[in-house]
Amino acid sequence: SFELTQPPSMSVSPGQTASITCSGDYLGNKYISWYQQKPGQSPVLVIFQDNRRPSGIPDRFSGSNSGNTATLTISGTQATDEADYYCQAWDSTTVVFGGGTRLTVL
């Protein structure tokens, strides 16, 4: 079955750039979405179709996807960006989520 792999955690200093990766076989041939989830809250869509932002999502969030790796980039990271981030893809007839990356801003 298709799997998406994310680093369990990463940290970034305020104002710096955070790059969260998501890897999977031939991932560049699929569209990737990214979700942000803060403690006790529901997931929120931050990127869809690899690099498109829903209305209301700050433009410091961007995405890319090529080869076997998709990347969520947060430029000028703020304390409010501290959260769990999940990548997601469609595989044939099912939805697949990555294991999630906990981003700490310190």
Add this chain to the structure above:
Amino acid sequence: EVQLVESGGGLVQPGGSLRLSCAASGFTVRRSYMSWVRQAPGKGLEWVSLIYDAGSYTGSTTNYADSVKGRFTISRDNSKNTLYLQMNSLRAEDTAVYYCARDRTGSTGDYYYYYMDVWGKGTTVTVSS
């Protein structure tokens, strides 16, 4: 305002059943793909099931994760604009917060896209004796 509100969660014994509901407002469930996604305590997101929109050539096709296939059933009531998840033969490992979500699907010509743009706040299911 587009909104999803889940209900029906609770404490149930192993082997028991529960039906979750997801009331939608601001859009029509019948015209949307819809999913259930769950999150076990301290764990990541796990997709559970989806139902196609009623207007597609595939009608009300449903898909399930292997972990729930044969035990869970997704359905909708168009008159109530509500999505359901019937859960039977529940196990301890089904303990989780269950979210319903509105799905967006389509193709740009190159690839097929599928993502969830609206999520409910979730309802908690605890399977324990």
